[in-house]
Amino acid sequence: MLLIPCPFCGARDETEFVYGGDAGVERPRNPETTTDEAWTDYLCFRDNPQGMHRELWFHRDGCQRWITIERDTRTHELGAVRLSRS
């Protein structure tokens, strides 16, 4: 069970959070002019790295902010953490 250092609340158990996936995925700014390929890239295709992963978590049982953290997907070593909207 991870201990996730919420930038606002401090370190809390993983069970307080909801995972939101790859933080690097960007929603196309102009969906209507985006190709099917680029749009479905956004919807479905992921890097899925073995190593550092920048990802989103929602602190459901705490500050209710979405946060962005860096985590090694093999060891769960953590890197930088920030509020997604800041």
Added chain:
Amino acid sequence: MRRQPFRAAEGGHLVDRSEPLRFDFDGHRYEGYQGDSLASGLLAAGVRIVARSFKYHRPRGVWGFGSEEPNAMVTTGIREDARANLKATEILLSDGLEAFGQNAWPSVAWDMGGAVGLAGRLMPAGFYYKTFMAPTRGWSALYEPLIRRMAGFGPAPAAPDDAFYAKRRIHADVLVAGGGPAGVAAALAAARAGARVVLADENVRFGGALLRMPGEIEEGDGLAWIDTAIAELETMSHVCLLRRATVTGYYDHNLLTVAERPDDDVEPSTPAVRLWFVRARDVVLAAGAHERPLLFDGNDRPGVMSASAAAGYAHAYGVLAGRQVVVAGNNDSIYAVARLLRGAGVAIAAVADSRSGGGVPDLPCRMGWVVERAVGSRRVRGVLLRRADGKPEDKGERIACDFVAMAGGWSPTLHLHAQARGSLDYDEERGLILPGRAGGVNRSAGAAAGRFDLDGCLAEGWAAGLAAATSSGHERPVGPPPRSPNRSAGDAPVSWQVGPGKRFVDLQYDVTAADIELAAREGYQSVEHVKRYTALGMGTDQGKTSSMAGLVLLSEALGRPVARTGTTTFRPPYTPVPIAAMAAGLVGEGRDALRRTAADDWHEAQGAVFTAAGLWRRPRYYPRDGMEEVETIEAEVRETRGGVGIVDVGTLGKVDIQGRDARVFLDLIYANRISTLGIGRGRYGLMLREDGRVFDDGVIMRLGEHHFYLTTTTAHQHAVMQHIEFLLQTVWPELEVYASDVTEHWFAAALAGPGSRALLGRAAPELDLSDAAFPMMAVRAATVAGLSALVFRMSYSGELSYEIAVPADHGLALWTRLLSEGREDDLTPYGTEAMGVMRIEKGHVTHAEADGRTTPDDLGLGRMVSADKRGVGKRSLDLPALRQKGRRQLVGLSVIDTQARIPPGCQVAESSDMKPAPPLGHITSFCYSPTFGRAIALALVENGRARTGQTVHITSPMTGLSMAAEVVPPVFYDAQGTRLHG
């Protein structure tokens, strides 16, 4: 009752001889003392056979002293009370304890299953992969049932465990795993430095190896020093001492689990097990080492045991494992063991030391001698000794004894270190696997780190405790470390001496050296393959005493260095954890709270039959005297459509939206346009997922310039909130919008039916309910039944209807006041069934239709997607598959036979024959419509809209039922909506 023939005249620091206890084993009564373990009690009584082995049903005795025990598994209690697979070494004797041998019939002493052993030659490792294949279903039909009967150790449980189990989640600066000399030193140093310390040891008393064998610390008895240290720790409020507490798992980010078995029999509120979850900044792993077996023919015979265990029974319990012992081994500990046993009254038949030279004069040492075979079957009667460097033709020498204490050296307990993903280093010279680089924040110390001398253990423990305290920010002075004159332990040379015969490696699963060699020969050469092919180390002891031997044998068989062979993966738990302990606090409503609306008490008092809606419960219907469920539901529908009904809609999700950009945002999250809503007006809205499928629906109301209130479906309250926050915080952070989940604050009830206006008019006399003043989809603040409320005019049932929302604390008042106000209108409370019937009649979709695969167009809601604005999910609607012809579309089905009733889970097919063929579609919602006097359904049907007017079949192949139905538009009831206006 039998006496205790093997209890020494004195000794035993764990037992209280003034408190005798009686206990039963396999129906015989014995006596022991307070403080005994079942194992020591049985040994004292002279019981030698305590178990039968898994495969060959060989008789087995007590082998070890604590949690490493591979053999002595028993069941306590009978039938409903039975607890299987407990280690006799870990059971504290209590008066009246009843224990039984396992896996044997009629008893472990006389086991018919022993006959299986005779066929042993047919059952080498993996034999079952090679046979039982014919005929094709032979395995499951013929052989498997036989194999299954032989499976398992203990009896299947016959009843739930109703003991109390507890949990505790705590934080610590330093967790010390293991309370031997190293662990106690570590805890003391860390605690004196000011760290918050948790010290956990699996035994009843701190002391570790000192419980088994005395040692000297600070010029006195080692255990006495331990007691003093513990007494000091006990005075510190920042220290938590846990006895009979096993550190069972080491998880991510330094979370460790500790299973504490508080002393039995204390009081009813004492849990059987308290499971601790310790989030530690630093961890000292001081879990000691396990003694290794020697491998010789018959090394599994009752009476052959770990030397330190034999010593431990004498020292800790004053119990002798026999009268005459052969001590055999490869390291200096055999002398201390022999002397201790001699002092306790055991005759020393021989001390066989596999090393040549040296020896001690006071003991009958055989230097350079090893055990080749244990003689005897139901118990050891002697051993055959042979020169270690002897030739095969040497006959050796037979020595009589009634137990064998074998000391094969020590294996550090690497479990927790390895669970934390630490690396393992093989020390070739010492024949030891040692903890290498730590994973997680921890340090190993003492025997767990391969330090086997007492002085070294104390020093290392102390240093580790100090370092752990420092790393967690505590640096108060702590004084000098404790010292011991025991400064060397004389390492054991690696000597996995092996002779011919049945040499058992894994006693629990009857894995022999030959099995390991066979596996290697057959190509199962990875250590993990060997484990899986032979079951080595897969027993309830998880190979604590056998893994190392197996590893070395495999390396020898393959002619490859041990370091390259590697170990199998260490996994939690270190020792088995009761499932009930894991489940504690999480059963029933403890796991999933039952959500109740503000009117729940009324529904309950009314005898409502409830149904689940997510975690909420809602009245399904309100039973009436002498009426069946279906009749009641029909009555609720009829009375609502013909008069007025009231339904609790308190479970709907509600979100308050404010902020300058609220309108912009709502346009983005709904498929249809919301920004054009006037203040005081509401609109039905459809939310899409980004992949274009319908996500949720609800009503959006505009309360002020920048203030909206929206509802979500009951099921999606949290998902919608999370979705909104996701979009606001990560996709459109520039928007100034504040969303707040207000579901819990509001209670709501809907009045529906032609009589609703009159009733509401009386309850809210100040409110002008005329169509002009309060049109459809309008919202008004008003006083209703004396309560400040929000009133929305909207309809789910197809009737004129108003939803009234009040703060939930007033919800019951609103509900009961409306009911009493409505008495003259025959106001009918109705439940989810009647509501469901009315919504199907009206063709409203729910999650059954919006099942995550359907697009707005599939549901006939394509026109709601506004063409001239952006929004979540809209882009996906242009993907080819979502526009493809032949998708399943929502239709209504009207069953032709008015007597027919639709069973659950039906398909829709072209014909009624139900033969394999692709069906046309499926039923999503169905009911008997009292309004139309026939069964109706909503269905998703291939090209459904084009089939309007056709006849299809609603089928249920599993029940054999089918019925013809006409495809109709999904809105059955009042398609023009005239009734909404009353």
Added chain:
Amino acid sequence: MADDLSDIRRSPLAGLDLGSRAGGAGGVLLSEGAARESFILRGQADDAAFARAVEAALGIGLPQEPAAAVGSDALLIRLGPDEWRLIVPLADGGQFAARLASELARAGGPGALVNVSSATTVIAVAGERATDLLATGTGIDFDPTAFPPGQSVRTRVGNTQALIHRQAVDAFELHVPRSHARSFWEWLEDRGREFHAAIAL
């Protein structure tokens, strides 16, 4: 004409009939806390106009620290970067909130104020085993240096989300979602067996 609200207010715990269960003394005492008015306050912490409006209305500055509580019988707790919870005695009759609303309006309407008075139920847990009982169901560190009296956290406890306000070293108030309150109370009682939990009125 709206009635006197105190008569019609009904606690979600009413159905449990705590009165019949009350009594005993144990390591921990459970009781239903006094009902409060409570409001979600949203806004930008660095928006001076917003901060001034809050201060003008409540007489206290916007707490900047996570989870800090300010005021004597009124609490203003910071729960998130742009979220506070205002908790005031019921007897206040909504005056605080009304003042706050009008100050915010005067400041041009920054942020948002949402009444959630009915959304939570207050449960008090007190006694020397109070932290032990709570620690059966939450991973929060109750060490007084990590979580000093006067502070609050929002977290998960057992089967519910809760806002925990620590009043003293061994006294807590838990604000739990109304719909969960009954299940949560029963969970507390069950877990409290270990500490001989007693119920007070």
Added chain:
Amino acid sequence: MQRYSIFSLLKGALSGHQDWEPAWRAPEPKSSYDIVIVGGGGHGLATAYYLARNHGISNIAVLERGWIGGGNTGRNTTIVRSNYLLPENQRFYEHSLKLWEGLSRDLNYNVMFSPRGVINVFHTDAQRDYWVRRHNGMRYAGIDAELLTRADLTRLVPALNLSPDLRHPIVGGVMQPRGGVARHDAVAWGYARAADALGVDIIQDCEVTGIDMQGGRVTGLQTSRGPIGAGRIGLAVAGHSSQLAQMAGIRLPIETHLLTATVSEPVKPFIDTVVSIAATHAYISQTDKGEVLIGGSLDGYNSWSQRGSPARLEDILSAASEYFPRISRLRQLRHWAGVMDMSMDGSPIIAKLPVDGLAMTGGWCYGGFKATPASGWCLAWTLANDAPHELNAPFSLERFRTGAMLNENGAGPVAAAH
């Protein structure tokens, strides 16, 4: 190949079991192969076996970075069934089930396929409608399916808690009688032995680190044991699919997540079927050795750690013991986790990839063990014919581009939601 039978065992007993041959060879890798399969799990080994047996191609190597069967094949809850909702899945898994039914004899290795019935219980009307509809649909696909009343459940699963007082009481169930379990390790070993006998080189301790390409076509692989040439390459690496595809410059709609399983100490049999519980997502069976085997849902975030968390275990075990109260008397012996190739719609990908000569099987989520025979069968076909078979044509990569998702449970493109 040395035939296995009761007679060969008898013969072995006489010779003290000295004469057993290796079940598979340990060859040095050749410099090149017609086809190289990456991944020595069940899927990779099955692919090699069917390539050799069905398509007569035997110049094949299976490269495994660790030991064969050590991935998810060796750590799953072994449930085999074909009770799917979507027709594409029904057809494919039913084909697999048919292969399972003859597998032990086909391979001359007892994989202990035990069709003891797979039961799903449900708790609400909505769940009932879904499960019954799914099983009615199976009948239309020619698959066995039964509706179970509470009385049936009492009879079939005496240990199941049918009390109406449960938080989520069971209202009924459905069963696929031909579903069951199999001995996971034996599946890898049996395929390996049979493939080896047909000439396939099984090369363990051989990690693929790169894919060589020329002119948009694969030519070989870089491995920890040196470069190996390959005419075609089949990827069957489950949780590592993204990594291998990345080596060919391809991104996949897959995330790798963690799934935990646990076993109790072994006791005498008292659960004779496989039961899956809708309310809490736990599934439970008892192995032939006596352990109660329990699985649950994902940890829910990308991970290769294979460790699992105590929170998930509390979840799984509380759920399992609520519905099988007697197991609360048992103790948990061991728990572990596997890395799951979670696809974005919950269905697999068995397809040619956008580089010539490269194809994959992956995206198996919770369910790839049961797919082992058919996945190998289809990938073999796809590699041999350079085109998919109609059974796996729907499991293309393209579907994620066109929106034709095969979404069994209706969740959106969120890997952890399937």
